[in-house]
Amino acid sequence: MQAPENRRAPLRTKLLIAAAALLGLALAGELAARAYLANWASESAFRRFASIDQLQRDERFPSAIQRHSYMSYMLTPGFKKGPNEVDSHGFRGAEVLGKKREGEFRIFCMGGSTTYGGGIPDWRLAYPAQLEVELEKRVGGDIVVINAAAPGYTSWESVTNFAFRVLEYEPDLVLVYDGVNDILARFVWPPEGYRSDNSAFRKPSSVVYWPKFYEQSALARIVAIQLGWTMSHSRLERLFGGGGEDNVDAAAAAKLGVPLERILAANPPKYFERNLENVGVLARHHGCRAVFLTFAHCTGFPGQLGSDTLAFEAAYREMNEAARRAAERSGAAVFEFAAVLPDDRALFLDAVHLSPRGCELQARLIADFLIANRLVPGS
DSSP states (O other): OOHHHHHHHHHHHHHHHHHHHHHHHHHHHHHHHHHHHIIOEEEEHHHHHSSEEEEHHHHHOOOOOOEEEEEEEEEEOOEEETTBBBBBEEEEEESSOSSSTOEEEEEEEEEEEHHHTOOOOOGGSSSHHHHHHHHHTTTTTEEEEEEEEOTTHHHHHHHHHHHGGGGGGOOOOOEEEOOOHHHHTOOOOOGGGGGGOOOTTTOTTTTTOOOGGGGGGGHHHHHHHTTSOOTTTTSHHHOOOOOOBBBBOOHHHHHOOHHHHHHHSSSTTHHHHHHHHHHHHHHHHTTTTEEEEEEOOSSSTSSSSSTHHHHHHHHHHOOOOOOOHHHHTHHHHHHHHHSSSSSOOBSSSSSSSOOOHHHHHHHHHHHHHHTTOOOTTTT
């Protein structure tokens, strides 16, 4: 009769062979993933799947943003890549700010990526640059329009940006276009985490979302990012803080069994309203006019952020009502941009970001408003 240990020997051998084969496959996959990122990945794929270290070492990816003491981050002064450009003060566009000339009229445009021109590589095609061209054509004079926005900014960054950076350059008029990022900042559960300092949404700039141990592997990182288990290392939230533990998205809310409507109802846009009001009051105190734009979106992108849910539709209306109240109390003007911009997919890149054609129309509509209300010289 064969001894039990002798019968188990072939099984151990088979398990060892299987383990060795799996290890070999994993090693081959890892080498293939690293070779792909090093040699064949497109720029967009590399940006999505590369590690933080790889992104920092690669000359194709100069850092477009840097830390800021009070706003988590800002655009990197002097950054330039292709048609994109940031001036020495950290504002998107060519170098134009210096000592204010006699008769010069300065307009600063503030907000998040929907003002910055998210998805538009050429700064000249974002709405602030196109607004300057439109005003020069229609009223002439020495009018300078500065794009003071940055991707991901909320109204918290806008009020801080205005107080600590924009006022330094003697603005005559400030345009504020905030909305969708402040809706995301309201996705906080439980509602006790929804605070005036926005700490549930924006983690301190000193807190960086460091990679998990398995993300050191190129293969594991690519798989995890593809499956949504972790974020790309190029995401702002990973590099500069964002998404506190109480901040939820639609998927997380569904897991908690809490409808988005309930979350938004528990967290009204009171801080958004206060932030805009503070911009308006500060502007008036410093001899600067303020205009708040109501936030526009396109319903022609089913499945994208905020384009097809009743919760977001109601939230957009709430934010715009809050902007109107803030304007009334602070003495700012309101431009009903959401009411006059056509809900036309051809004007948008996605549910909220305008295309170059959409930005051109936005610039014309804003110019109409400014001229009609005598908010710019020569009107």
